[in-house]
Amino acid sequence: MTIEKKMEIGISTFLEATNGPDSHAERLRNAVEEIVLADQVGLDVYGIGEHHRSDYAASAPAVTLAAAAAATKHIRLTSAVTVLSSDDPVRVYQDFATLDSLSNGRAEIMAGRGSFIESFPLFGYSLDDYDSLFEENLELLLAIRKSEKVSWRGGHRPAFDNLGIYPRAVQDPLPVWIATGGSPESAVRAGMLGLPVVFAIIGGMPERFAPLVDLYKRAAIQAGHDPRKLQIASHSHGFIGDTTDGAADLYYPPTQAQMNKLGRERGWPAYDRSAFDAARTLRGALYVGDPEFVAEKIVLLRKNLGLTRFFLHLDVGVMPHREILHSIELLGTKVAPIVHKELARIEG
Numbered sequence: 001m002t003i004e005k006k007m008e009i010g011i012s013t014f015l016e017a018t019n020g021p022d023s024h025a026e027r028l029r030n031a032v033e034e035i036v037l038a039d040q041v042g043l044d045v046y047g048i049g050e051h052h053r054s055d056y057a058a059s060a061p062a063v064t065l066a067a068a069a070a071a072t073k074h075i076r077l078t079s080a081v082t083v084l085s086s087d088d089p090v091r092v093y094q095d096f097a098t099l100d101s102l103s104n105g106r107a108e109i110m111a112g113r114g115s116f117i118e119s120f121p122l123f124g125y126s127l128d129d130y131d132s133l134f135e136e137n138l139e140l141l142l143a144i145r146k147s148e149k150v151s152w153r154g155g156h157r158p159a160f161d162n163l164g165i166y167p168r169a170v171q172d173p174l175p176v177w178i179a180t181g182g183s184p185e186s187a188v189r190a191g192m193l194g195l196p197v198v199f200a201i202i203g204g205m206p207e208r209f210a211p212l213v214d215l216y217k218r219a220a221i222q223a224g225h226d227p228r229k230l231q232i233a234s235h236s237h238g239f240i241g242d243t244t245d246g247a248a249d250l251y252y253p254p255t256q257a258q259m260n261k262l263g264r265e266r267g268w269p270a271y272d273r274s275a276f277d278a279a280r281t282l283r284g285a286l287y288v289g290d291p292e293f294v295a296e297k298i299v300l301l302r303k304n305l306g307l308t309r310f311f312l313h314l315d316v317g318v319m320p321h322r323e324i325l326h327s328i329e330l331l332g333t334k335v336a337p338i339v340h341k342e343l344a345r346i347e348g
Contacts, residue, residue, distance in 0.1 A: 010045030012311035035068035041332025047080025062095040069103035081112035089141040105170035112179035191219025196231035233309035238287025254317025291334035
């Protein structure tokens with residue numbers, strides 16, 4: 001597999017606040033501290049995923065990212081994801097164009113349909129329109145980023161004629177990624193549009209996503225896009241410690257608690273240590289271990305999927321903030337240099 005783009009490494013988070021609403025303010029302040037540290041240790045990107053639940057503090061990613069924009073210099077700032085099906089594309093563009101100005105051209109949007117559905121009743125949308133809302137809102141968002149003045153006719157929002165959308169982003173165009181949990185339709189859509197794609201790889205063996213990557217690339221080529229310019233990212237859970245066993249022992253209890261909480265909501269089987277340990281093996285989807293082991297797993301992912309960006313989702317359950325900061329430091333100062341050195345060796 002020919003790979004021509006630098007491997008970017010960063011952080012994604014849903015801003016988990018396991019003590020409920022009373023801990024939201026602290027979690028938001030901690031997020032800004034994490035972004036500043038990630039910038040200082042040389043990480044490439046930090047993403048916040050939109051959620052509207054009491055156990056997350058991430059209902060307004062652009063606001064939180066903007067709070068860190070003035071205190072950072074290089075790190076790119078993105079949603080991970082924006083639930084575009086239940087949002088207004090005009091406001092989404094305005095929010096992230098504002099962030100783009102505040103950060104001097106470092107904002108991105110990761111657009112997805114979302115794996116949680118709380119935003120639909122909250123903002124007055126029907127789940128019967130789950131797919132059509134996303135398709136229409138994505139079309140409008142891309143029209144807005146392309147042109148200062150837009151006319152629009154659609155099925156889910158009022159029409160408008162030749163209206164200006166401001167402010168305009170510093171970047172032209174403002175980067176928009178398509179996020180998917182593994183839907184072939186989403187991979188094809190991203191490829192047809194020539195947009196970068198993010199795969200949420202949170203279970204099984206990451207190499208099984210190779211057919212989706214190929215589908216994405218084939219769709220892009222058929223639509224006339226240059227395959228050398230395509231960007232492919234993944235989002236996976238994990239944690240880095242000074243030792244592999246120590247990292248696993250620290251990360252397992254909150255992971256088990258969170259997986260079982262979601263499992264009760266969604267009918268999943270109970271999550272136990274054997275499932276956790278299987279997922280953190282070399283070919284598994286959990287990136288838990290010391291810097292050398294996590295780097296080895298990222299390099300393998302690059303070989304198997306041709307990734308150009310890797311997101312490590314760190315905060316799960318009740319992970320102490322100091323441990324999250326230490327993991328970010330290790331990712332930037334230990335893991336990323338190992339990955340880049342090894343890729344330079346094997347890719348030339």
